[in-house]
Amino acid sequence: RIAYVNGRYRELRNASVNVQDRGYQFADGVYEVCEVRGGRLVDYPRHMARLQRSLRELRISEPMPLPALAIVMHEVVWRNRVTYGLVYLQVTRGVARRDHAFPPHPVKPSVVVTARALNYEKNQQTAANGIKVVTVPENRWPRVDIKSVSLLPNVLAKQEAREKGAYEAWYVGSDGFVTEGASSNAWIVTTDGRVVTRSVDHGILAGITRAVLMEVMDALQIRLEERPFTPAEAYEAAEAFVTSASQIVMPVVAIDGRTVGNGQPGGIARRLREEFHRFSA
Ligand code: PDD
Numbered sequence: 001r002i003a004y005v006n007g008r009y010r011e012l013r014n015a016s017v018n019v020q021d022r023g024y025q026f027a028d029g030v031y032e033v034c035e036v037r038g039g040r041l042v043d044y045p046r047h048m049a050r051l052q053r054s055l056r057e058l059r060i061s062e063p064m065p066l067p068a069l070a071i072v073m074h075e076v077v078w079r080n081r082v083t084y085g086l087v088y089l090q091v092t093r094g095v096a097r098r099d100h101a102f103p104p105h106p107v108k109p110s111v112v113v114t115a116r117a118l119n120y121e122k123n124q125q126t127a128a129n130g131i132k133v134v135t136v137p138e139n140r141w142p143r144v145d146i147k148s149v150s151l152l153p154n155v156l157a158k159q160e161a162r163e164k165g166a167y168e169a170w171y172v173g174s175d176g177f178v179t180e181g182a183s184s185n186a187w188i189v190t191t192d193g194r195v196v197t198r199s200v201d202h203g204i205l206a207g208i209t210r211a212v213l214m215e216v217m218d219a220l221q222i223r224l225e226e227r228p229f230t231p232a233e234a235y236e237a238a239e240a241f242v243t244s245a246s247q248i249v250m251p252v253v254a255i256d257g258r259t260v261g262n263g264q265p266g267g268i269a270r271r272l273r274e275e276f277h278r279f280s281a
Helices: 022-026 044-058 066-079 120-129 152-163 208-219 231-235 267-279
Strands: 002-005 008-011 029-037 085-092 110-117 131-137 168-172 178-181 185-189 195-197 224-226 239-244 248-255
Touching: 002 066, 008 066, 022 085, 029 044, 044 066, 044 085, 044 208, 066 085, 066 110, 120 248, 131 152, 131 239, 152 168, 168 231, 168 248, 185 231, 208 224, 208 239, 208 248, 208 267, 231 248, 239 267, 248 267
Parallel strands: 131 168, 131 248, 195 224
Antiparallel strands: 002 008, 002 110, 029 085, 085 110, 168 178, 178 185, 185 195, 185 239, 239 248
C-alpha cells in the first residue's frame, strides 16, 4: 500500500512524519474522509470546501492549491487500486519546537493521504442486519463543527460502545438531546414517517453525507424535520440510522439495549441507502 507524505509517495509501512509534527504532539490538525466508488471520490467538492473551512477556523494555511490536492488524492486511490473504499486526508500545522502557541515563523503544513479498500459485501451485510448504538454523555469541546484530528473523546466513546456490544455511540448533551455519533450524524424516523436530525451548529459536524441525504429526501418527497431529539424519543421511533462517508446510511436497530421499531432496518433508511449514490457527485 502507498501513502502520500509531504510531497512523496511511499510504502505505507515506511511512511512517517517528524516526531515534532504538531499533529503528533498537539493533535493540531484537520482531516477529511471521502468515500471511493468506482474509483471516484464521492462528493469531493464538498469535502474540499469543508476542509478549507476547518483550516480557516484553525488558521492553518492551505498546504497546496486544492486542484493539486485533488490530483494527489486521486493518485493515492489509483496507486492503491481502490475502487470501493475510503481516502483519508490529514493536514497538520507542521513541524516546530514544542510550544503550545503557533510557531512564531510560518511553517509548512504537513499533508498525509492514505487510501484503503473496503469490503462491499461485508458492508452491505452489516447494513442488512443494522447496528446497535449506546448513548454517552457529550464531553467534547464546543467546536466539533471543525473536523479536527483531536478525537480522544470520540475514541473513548467508540471503545465504550464496542465493549457494550454496540457499533456506535451517540452523544447526549447536558440539555438531554442527542448531538451526533462518535463518527457519524444521528437520525430517527417518527412513527408518522418524518425524518428527524439535529440542525447544524457548532455542536455537530456538518456531515457531507447528511447534506446530500437531505437533497435525496427532498427529491423523494420524504418529510424532514431539522430539530434535536432525545434518547427517549429515539427509543420509541419507527427507525433510526446514522450517516457518514464510510457508512453512507447505516440502519440502527437498537439503542441502549432497546429495540428500535421491529428490530429490523427500517424501510426509509434502506431506501435512502439505495438511492444515495444517484444524488452524490
Ligand atoms: N467521520 N460526525 C462526526 C463526529 C464524524 O466524525 C463524521 C465523519 C460525521 C459524518 O460526516 P461525513 O458525512 O461528512 O462523513 C459526523 C468520518 C467518516 C471519520 O472520522 O472516519
